[in-house]
Amino acid sequence: MNLIAQLPVLPIIIPIVAAPITLLLPKGRVPHLWACLFSWLTFAACIALFAEVSSTGPISYHLGDWAPPIGIEYYIDLANALVLLLVSGIAAVVFPYAYRSVQLEVDERQTPLFYGALLICMTGLLGVTITGDAFNVFVFLEISSLSGYALIAMGARRDRRALTAAFNYLVMGTIGATFFVIGLGLLYQATGTLNMADLADRLIGQDNRMVEAGFAFILVGMGLKLAMFPMHLWLPNAYTYAPSAVTAFMAATATKVAVYVIIRFIFSVFNFDFAFIGAAFTYVLLPLGLAGMFVASFVALFQEDVKRMLAYSSVAQIGYMLLGLSFATVEGLTATLVHIFNHALMKGALFMAVGCVVLRAGSHSIYAFAGLSKRMPVTTWAFLISGLSLIGVPLTVGFISKWYLLQAAFEAGHWYAGFLIVASSLIALAYVGRVAEVMLLREPAEDGKYAMPKEEAPLSMLIPMWVLVAANIYFGVRTDLTGGIAQRAAETLMSMAGGAP
Amino acid sequence: MEHLILRVTTKLMFAPIILFAFYVQFHGDYGPGGGFQAGVIFAVAFILHAFCFGLDETKKVLPQKALIVMMVIGFLFYAGTGVVTMLLGANFLGYDALVPESTHHAGQHYGILLVEWGVGTAVASTMLTIFYHFAGREPDIDQEDW
């Protein structure tokens, strides 16, 4: 077997073979170690794949030796190699982190199932990213979503509202996925193919109403999955009541992958000069992105629950991504890709910090954070640094995202969008500042519901969390890494779309 | 002995249903059929059994633990076929590598049979697991409150 030739399929095969075996393992430590090992192997495969793609260019892998357009193809270029790296990287950090938090938050009998489901969820997200076949996207999307519903519902041990949150997510997610399938059906009817590259070829010159309807269905379906502003109602509850590790993983990856799917469909499936997409940019993505940035940030300001606050902030950050996308320029696309990567780093770290607090205080209400700097200084600083990153302070990744976004906004002539980005960052400052004030200046509760011991979170949680925090700073200083790759990826996507680079 | 007719009929039907499941399973290579359908038909036989003889009796025949093992094995059959073809030098699920010397793609037949067998096992056990869990769940709340 030629390992390099088989590299593209490894990120899918490794976790999906490991996941069912997890079910057979005895309860306790073993499933966790097993899942950790395979998440790291997957990460290694993704790194190798990324290195391969960035040195030799796009890779096409033919499943079952059937050549595309007939067979299913895995197509990896720089854009999805970056997302693959992100998803597997976050997973590689979340798996070690999960152990203690899962011990507390999930029923012990369910731990093998928990790690199995988390591995499957990861496989699904990687599959969505890696595949070059449009219908395959749907299948992998549902693989990740179904395991996601189960994972969120496992939070029911601590709070029964996790069940209703998971149910609502299931209903919304299924409607979204079904809309996506309807869109694919329309495209298939118009072209007779499902391979993305082949679709792109055959869609040239077709801008009839059927293709437009297909695009609209795909956009709305994916909008539901990625919690685009008015369709975000499932997200806050789902993220709030899910187990901490699940929230950290899904907040950092699930919505990002859905954003990637939208990018992929807009730029490499539909023709970019297709007038209807231009209208979608101007009249849908741009206003909804801006509205999401403000409304969700504003709602976040008034949340009593830190996890819910961060969830609303996620909706706002998705607004930034859609905004960058809607400029329809290389700069805008670069900004979106950079923000996908960076937001995953900061939200992952923030939710992990909340998970540490939950472990010790047993709550993610803002009152549990009172005087946290005296109780858990290491966690407090992790939260503060990634919070600063969320606001967009220089030397953190958040700043890089905002910088690219502002640049893109001004170059695209949307100067007002630039000011709105800054204004929305100020709201972020307010809601992060509110938690910071509580953590640094308030006195810790001595007794009552939110009293907690003066004890730091265990190392198995602190180290993964600080890895992400360090990444926040490292990629904030070494701007050329993410920025350069995202720029190259954006240029590739743009040239696929046939638009002016 | 209640529901005598139902029970006798079930006993008569059980074997033909399983046989039909196997027919659909192996005929899936050439015509309509395959693992998904066969798995469901296989599961139906046991669900019918559970309806007429009670879940406990069915669990004696096919315990829950066995189902989980079946699920895993079924899935690994599928993925394993792919991995084997990878080890033999073809791409994932490139069945031709199974019988490389064949001139009429015999490997494709072996490959799809193995994969479908895996699918059938996994689907049957999953369907039964779903059924066991819904049917066998102890209600925490009294029947009157429903």
Place this chain on the structure above:
Amino acid sequence: MDDWLTFILERYNYWIVIMLMMTGLYIVFARGNLVKKIVGLNIFQTSVFIYYITIGKIVDGTAPIYMGGELEAASHHGGKEAGGAGHGAEAAAHDAAAAGEAVHAKIDNSALDHGQELKDALKHAPAPEEGGSLHELPDAGDKIANAMGDHLGKTPPADASGFDVGSAAGGAHDAAGNAAGGVGDGAADALHGAMDAVVYTNPLPHVLILTAIVVGVATTAVGLALAVRIREAYGTIEEDELEAADEIAEFGHAAGERAQAEAGAGA
């Protein structure tokens, strides 16, 4: 008047799809009962299944078999896609061969051969002394196949009153041999001709929808499992009662009662 009536009637399956889709979505949004929501979701998904099956039917289509030089690939790929028509013909030819005992037609499972038999069946089946149904057959391959099947079923194989089974089977064998021998092109063209005007069923949407059905089953199972767990945790599966229970848990009884009153007023 007539025009738009035909326009509507010709597309009846799309109307069914739209009606089911809207019914399903309405149930999901309008019903408070979680199980009813799942039912609505299922109806919604079913509409998509019907839509895909609709687009799988292609008037005047043929199986996507490569003609000409790519015999190898074609015979390989077409295996399943030859669909009902080729398959039926194969079965018929099988029967014919067995009955006549003239030839041992070793039939390979290749689409081209299927097609060959089909074409052959068309040529030979309405043979000399055959009376009745077979003469009136249109070109449609599946009909030929069915009729042949029926006929063979009704008439005892070796019966002299039947048509010349042996010759039909022999012909099938010969032609199949020719095709395999490499006369491919011409035979394939003839096959094309034979398959014209067939409402061809593209198998790909069916395969896609099989996958979607599996996903739908899994979604339903997860959804119902959640509903069961919700009922265990809350004692109800009515959405407004669930909200009221959450309000009580969070803000105490007063707020909960208010929410309940609102829910009552709403209902």
